[in-house]
Amino acid sequence: RRKWNKMVKVLEELEESCATPVGRLKQVVDAMAVEMHAGLASEGGSKLKMLLTYVDKLPNGSEKGTYYALDLGGTNFRVLRVHLGGQRSAILGQDIERQPIPQHLMTSTSKDLFDFIASSLKDFIEKEGNVLEQASPRRRELGFTFSFPVKQSSVSSGVLMKWTKGFAIEDTIGKDVSECLQLAMSRKGLNVRVAALINDTVGTLALGHYNDEDTVAAVIIGTGTNACYLERADAIIKCQGLLTTSGGMVVNMEWGNFWSSHLPRTSYDNDLDVASPNPNNQGFEKMISGMYLGDIVRRVLLRMSEESDDFRSSSSKLAIPFVLRTPLMAAMHEDDSPDLSEVAKILGEVLELPDVPVKVRKLVVKVCDVITRRAARLAAAGIVGILKKIGRDGDGGIASGKFWSERPSRMRRTVVAIEGGLYTSYTLFREYLNEAMTEILGEEVSSNVILRVMEDGSGTGAALIAAANSPSE
Numbered sequence: 001r002r003k004w005n006k007m008v009k010v011l012e013e014l015e016e017s018c019a020t021p022v023g024r025l026k027q028v029v030d031a032m033a034v035e036m037h038a039g040l041a042s043e044g045g046s047k048l049k050m051l052l053t054y055v056d057k058l059p060n061g062s063e064k065g066t067y068y069a070l071d072l073g074g075t076n077f078r079v080l081r082v083h084l085g086g087q088r089s090a091i092l093g094q095d096i097e098r099q100p101i102p103q104h105l106m107t108s109t110s111k112d113l114f115d116f117i118a119s120s121l122k123d124f125i126e127k128e129g130n131v132l133e134q135a136s137p138r139r140r141e142l143g144f145t146f147s148f149p150v151k152q153s154s155v156s157s158g159v160l161m162k163w164t165k166g167f168a169i170e171d172t173i174g175k176d177v178s179e180c181l182q183l184a185m186s187r188k189g190l191n192v193r194v195a196a197l198i199n200d201t202v203g204t205l206a207l208g209h210y211n212d213e214d215t216v217a218a219v220i221i222g223t224g225t226n227a228c229y230l231e232r233a234d235a236i237i238k239c240q241g242l243l244t245t246s247g248g249m250v251v252n253m254e255w256g257n258f259w260s261s262h263l264p265r266t267s268y269d270n271d272l273d274v275a276s277p278n279p280n281n282q283g284f285e286k287m288i289s290g291m292y293l294g295d296i297v298r299r300v301l302l303r304m305s306e307e308s309d310d311f312r313s314s315s316s317k318l319a320i321p322f323v324l325r326t327p328l329m330a331a332m333h334e335d336d337s338p339d340l341s342e343v344a345k346i347l348g349e350v351l352e353l354p355d356v357p358v359k360v361r362k363l364v365v366k367v368c369d370v371i372t373r374r375a376a377r378l379a380a381a382g383i384v385g386i387l388k389k390i391g392r393d394g395d396g397g398i399a400s401g402k403f404w405s406e407r408p409s410r411m412r413r414t415v416v417a418i419e420g421g422l423y424t425s426y427t428l429f430r431e432y433l434n435e436a437m438t439e440i441l442g443e444e445v446s447s448n449v450i451l452r453v454m455e456d457g458s459g460t461g462a463a464l465i466a467a468a469n470s471p472s473e
């Protein structure tokens with residue numbers, strides 16, 4: 001009895017410290033907008049890097065021809081070919097090949113990695129049916145999605161600042177990754193030009209904008225999380241006199257590193273951060289993304305297991321970091337069987353906690369709910385922060401005069417492209433995120449804000465940006 005009460009108390013304290021009432025979410029919205037401003041004002045002015053992408057024209061459907069893309073951003077690597085018909089047509093067709101990056105290449109040399117990428121592209125191109133093409137190959141145009149922090153110097157070049165996600169190749173750091181690829185392709189005898197070097201969120205934004213010109217921002221919530229959006233060039237104060245053809249530029253926020261004292265942080269978050277390879281970094285990402293959610297839940301369950309014999313076994317795996325992957329946590333959360341048999345199965349098979357009573361299983365589900373709900377609601381606040389910065393949160397209209405308050409229906413339609421396993425595959429996460437958007441913005445404004453899923457945007461978008469930045473056919 002007393003032990004049960006102690007477990008319940010762990011849950012109650014968790015709920016309290018993870019609370020995200022709408023008032024608090026609005027503080028996060030404001031903090032995001034303020035930090036964006038600070039990051040644009042000066043280099044190092046904020047934890048948000050607000051990186052320039054030099055992408056100043058987004059594809060709009062007029063692009064025509066065949067373009068290629070390489071997408072390197074995590075464990076998988078993809079090669080794509082995209083056929084575009086112009087005249088606002090949908091994408092005519094595309095071919096994609098995926099393959100895992102051999103583990104040893106992630107810590108080898110720059111040359112080994114880029115040679116591998118170039119030969120994958122060569123194999124892909126050689127499989128093309130068109131014999132005529134191959135007899136007299138014209139130069140091909142390619143977009144390179146490289147989802148690591150890069151300091152860009154133009155739309156098609158940039159220097160790697162640091163590796164993340166398990167890659168560690170010392171001699172690439174400080175090099176222009178576009179040139180590394182260009183040289184490797186030359187070694188393979190490929191006549192291909194890197195027309196664009198982008199980050200995955202920029203690709204998602206490009207595909208979003210290709211499909212719908214009201215798309216102004218893109219968000220990825222998968223293993224990690226990041227966002228980018230279209231900013232006015234004159235608002236990018238740290239880069240005075242920035243000339244762009246459109247007057248705007250896509251800014252890569254690197255929002256995973258966002259931090260604010262308004263974020264509801266717990267001792268579990270703290271412990272996770274301290275144990276991580278990058279303490280004090282990626283604070284927002286550590287509360288939101290798929291890499292971490294399962295492990296926060298594991299930490300809470302471990303704490304509970306210290307309170308009760310009902311939730312303990314000699315072989316329990318709860319103390320092992322990252323044993324509970326986010327998709328398994330989600331499966332427990334979404335278990336709708338009356339006796340929570342899926343929860344029992346995962347607790348038994350993955351965590352080696354057999355025969356957990358139903359009432360304890362219910363507590364486990366509740367813990368998953370608290371952590372996921374907080375993540376989804378904070379992500380929503382982040383998105384509204386972007387909308388606020390660009391005056392699309394409905395507030396700007398009121399500030400700019402009476403006209404708005406008289407005719408609220410004049411709010412412009414605003415689309416945010418969204419991608420990543422958490423939003424696309426985790427139903428409750430998606431529902432909590434959408435619900436929080438409405439709570440923060442209100443019914444009226446949120447009816448004009450559309451979150452639109454972009455499948456494979458990171459790769460396809462790179463080909464589209466290459467098209468928008470190539471000499472037209």
Ligand code: ADP
Binds near residue numbers: 327
């Ligand atoms: P990545 O971000 O690695 O490029 P994704 O966008 O597909 O790839 O995201 C994969 C991440 O999404 C996984 O790390 C996992 O944490 C999370 N994920 C995938 N499917 C689910 C699911 N059904 N429920 C919860 N999380 C999921």
